[in-house]
Amino acid sequence: MSTARIALSTSAARPVLTPLVWIEAKRFARHPLFLAGFALALLASGGEYGPVELDHGFVPAFFVGIFGLVVAARLTASTRRCEAVVDAAPVSETTRTAALCAACLVPVAAALVVVVVYQLALALHDPRPAYVYGVFTTGERYLILLILPVIACLGAPLLGVAVGRWLRFPGAALLVAVALILWGMLAGYLPSQGMDASTWPARTLHMLTPYTAWVDSNSGSGATWVPTVVRSLTGSPAWFAAWTLALCALAACAALLHGAEGRVRQAVLRASWGAGAVALTSLTLAVVTGYSVPHDSSSEGTVVADSRTPLPPQP
Amino acid sequence: MSVVVGRSVLRAAPWPVLLGGCAAAAVLFGIAAAARHGGMFLPLSLLGLGACGATAAYVLDEDSAEVEDATPTGRRARVGWRLPIALLPFGVGSGAVLLLDDVGGATGWNRLAPVVAGSVAAGIGLASGLRRTGRFAPGDLAGALTFGLVVIVVAIEPLHALVSLAPLDSPAYPLSTAVAWALVLVGCAAVFMACERDPGRPPIRREIS
Numbered sequence: 001m002s003t004a005r006i007a008l009s010t011s012a013a014r015p016v017l018t019p020l021v022w023i024e025a026k027r028f029a030r031h032p033l034f035l036a037g038f039a040l041a042l043l044a045s046g047g048e049y050g051p052v053e054l055d056h057g058f059v060p061a062f063f064v065g066i067f068g069l070v071v072a073a074r075l076t077a078s079t080r081r082c083e084a085v086v087d088a089a090p091v092s093e094t095t096r097t098a099a100l101c102a103a104c105l106v107p108v109a110a111a112l113v114v115v116v117v118y119q120l121a122l123a124l125h126d127p128r129p130a131y132v133y134g135v136f137t138t139g140e141r142y143l144i145l146l147i148l149p150v151i152a153c154l155g156a157p158l159l160g161v162a163v164g165r166w167l168r169f170p171g172a173a174l175l176v177a178v179a180l181i182l183w184g185m186l187a188g189y190l191p192s193q194g195m196d197a198s199t200w201p202a203r204t205l206h207m208l209t210p211y212t213a214w215v216d217s218n219s220g221s222g223a224t225w226v227p228t229v230v231r232s233l234t235g236s237p238a239w240f241a242a243w244t245l246a247l248c249a250l251a252a253c254a255a256l257l258h259g260a261e262g263r264v265r266q267a268v269l270r271a272s273w274g275a276g277a278v279a280l281t282s283l284t285l286a287v288v289t290g291y292s293v294p295h296d297s298s299s300e301g302t303v304v305a306d307s308r309t310p311l312p313p314q315p
Numbered sequence: 316m317s318v319v320v321g322r323s324v325l326r327a328a329p330w331p332v333l334l335g336g337c338a339a340a341a342v343l344f345g346i347a348a349a350a351r352h353g354g355m356f357l358p359l360s361l362l363g364l365g366a367c368g369a370t371a372a373y374v375l376d377e378d379s380a381e382v383e384d385a386t387p388t389g390r391r392a393r394v395g396w397r398l399p400i401a402l403l404p405f406g407v408g409s410g411a412v413l414l415l416d417d418v419g420g421a422t423g424w425n426r427l428a429p430v431v432a433g434s435v436a437a438g439i440g441l442a443s444g445l446r447r448t449g450r451f452a453p454g455d456l457a458g459a460l461t462f463g464l465v466v467i468v469v470a471i472e473p474l475h476a477l478v479s480l481a482p483l484d485s486p487a488y489p490l491s492t493a494v495a496w497a498l499v500l501v502g503c504a505a506v507f508m509a510c511e512r513d514p515g516r517p518p519i520r521r522e523i524s
Contacts, residue, residue: 033459040467063463070459170376171332174369174458178339178362182346185358 016091020099027075028068028106028157037067038110045118053128054141054215056118057149060111061184061211065149065156066177068107072157073173076100076164076255093259094268097165101252104157111153115146131297134215134232143237144214151244152211156180158251165258184211198293198306203234207286210247212240216294218311228299229311236290239282246279320388324396329376332454333400336370337407344411348418357483360415361469364427367408368434368461371401372442373454380451390513398439405435426488429496430481434465440503447510 028034041063045056079086079096086096122128133141156177163176187209195202206212214237217227253272260268293306340363347359374397377383383393408431416424438461445453467473469481478491 033456036460037463040463043473044471062466067459067463070455074455169331170329170452170454171336171373171458173455174462175335175339177459178343178366178462181362182343182359185355185362186346189355 017095017099017102020091020096021102024075024099024103025106028071028103031071031075033067033074034064034071034107034110037063038114041110041114042117045114046121053122054133054136054144055213055217056115057144057152058211058213059118060114060149061152061156062181064107064111064114065153065211066181068104068153068157069160069163069177069180070173071107072100072104072160073164073176075103076161077168080168092264094256094264097161097255097258100161100164101158101255104154104161107153107157108150111150115149119145129299131299131301132217132227132230134230134297135291135295135303136214136232136237140237143241147241148237148244151241151248155210155244155248155251158248158255162251162255162258165255180210184209188212189216197234200287203287203290203292204283206233207235207240207243207283207290210244216311230297231311232291232295232297234291234294236286239286239289242282243279243286246275246282249275250279321396324388324393325400327377327379328397328400329373329452329454332373332376333370333403336366336373336458337403340364340366340370340404340407341411344407344415348415351415351418358470360412360424360427361466363411364408364430364434364469365462365465367404367431368438368465369458370404371435371438372457372461374398374400374439375442375446376452376454377446378452380446391511394443394511401435401439404438405431408435423483423488426482426492429493430465430469433496433499434461436500436503437461437464440506443507443510 041060044059044063076097087093136144159176159180160173163173167173167176187205188211190197190202190206197203197206212233212235214233214235216231216233218229219227250272253268253275256268257265257272295306296304296311298304343359343363343366347356347363350356350359375394377393377397380390383390409428412424412427412431415427438457441460442453442457445457450456472480474480474495478495479485479489480492480495482489482492
């Protein structure tokens with residue numbers, strides 16, 4: 001009996017999943033909130049936005065990622081009214097959740113477009129001086145500019161699917177979105193809050209977030225738009241990418257766990273433990289192997305390690 | 316409409332979301348006040364302002380509107396009972412801004428009071444616009460849109476070449492800013508009046524005899 005059921009589930013689930021993924025992806029791509037966020041992200045990336053290129057990741061992470069979280073939660077919760085009918089369909093809740101998780105590739109594609117548009121827009125301007133990239137290597141720059149924003153735009157919608165499945169009160173998605181922003185802001189910008197960034201707790205908290213800042217600068221507005229000092233913050237971008245990917249996997253597992261039964265539930269639980277172990281390992285490595293102290297790179301070409309003073313105001 | 320019906324309209328309001336939203340906004344402003352010496356003061360206050368606007372977007376949520384529209388309780392009358400609830404997020408936002416002005420030192424945080432009014436108005440305007448499209452509980456969508464719009468408008472200042480919408484640095488409060496926020500309020504009020512008319516009532520036409 002069980003063999004027959006497994007054979008049915010593996011052979012039947014795939015043909016069902018593919019059309020479901022297409023349907024959910026189309027629903028995601030047509031959602032007005034997603035389209036509004038995507039348009040705003042493109043608008044904010046088309047020009048020479050922001051003084052420090054490495055901070056641009058905030059734009060897709062907020063407009064595509066956070067808006068995507070709300071969209072994913074709404075799409076997931078939209079079937080609640082007709083739950084009785086949907087549950088009668090020969091497709092399990094896990095398959096439907098998996099389709100929603102796969103549809104989160106839509107914001108990933110959108111984020112990719114945004115970061116590429118930003119790079120193209122930058123290419124039209126004069127090349128940036130090297131100091132605005134801080135002490136990061138070329139590989140780390142590409143990670144920060146191209147990969148980390150895209151991962152953020154995958155993780156937030158996946159969390160939205162989990163929120164839509166587990167939290168059933170109105171405003172849940174918005175509450176989680178605000179909490180996520182607050183967490184990212186407080187932990188990511190710890191050095192701006194007067195905390196010594198080179199201490200172990202500060203370095204750990206700086207990485208223990210789904211979105212973190214990599215640079216801080218003394219840029220102002222108007223004539224002082226371009227900074228004279230750029231502070232590279234602590235941590236390893238490569239291991240931070242692994243940590244955020246593991247968080248994405250954990251969010252997907254949390255979503256899939258709702259309504260999962262039998263072997264599927266066991267498999268999802270095993271995957272959750274695996275993702276948790278990867279998350280813990282990569283977080284530790286991001287703190288231990290990354291930059292341990294902040295570095296100040298100035299327009300005069302000097303690099304000061306372990307800078308503990310507040311960023312100087314522009315002359 | 317009688318007070319009895321008004322009470323039932325008020326009772327049907329999504330109080331957990333409204334109170335939870337106000338509490339979340341208050342917490343954000345509280346953290347902003349606690350971190351007033353760091354660089355997170357303004358961004359956290361912005362999140363608080365956005366939360367006030369998003370909370371206001373839930374005021375008009377009426378899951379049973381389809382049924383209630385068929386009863387002799389006008390939509391405008393029902394909304395009239397609901398609208399004063401928007402004073403709750405407005406009160407939290409403006410009170411917090413005035414408090415931040417006291418603790419924030421030299422910066423004129425009380426200049427953000429029009430932003431609070433604008434975000435609450437935007438939340439209600441967006442919600443009523445979405446209600447007209449058949450979504451009777453548009454709070455989630457309108458709230459997210461309002462939150463995003465408020466944060467963008469104040470943090471990025473997309474119209475800074477024309478007008479500064481959150482003039483914290485300028486020595487005096489610019490007239491153009493006051494005009495801009497007044498326009499937002501009037502625009503949202505117009506959208507609200509247009510969208511919240513009774514759906515069953517045909518437009519009044521004068522017949523030529």
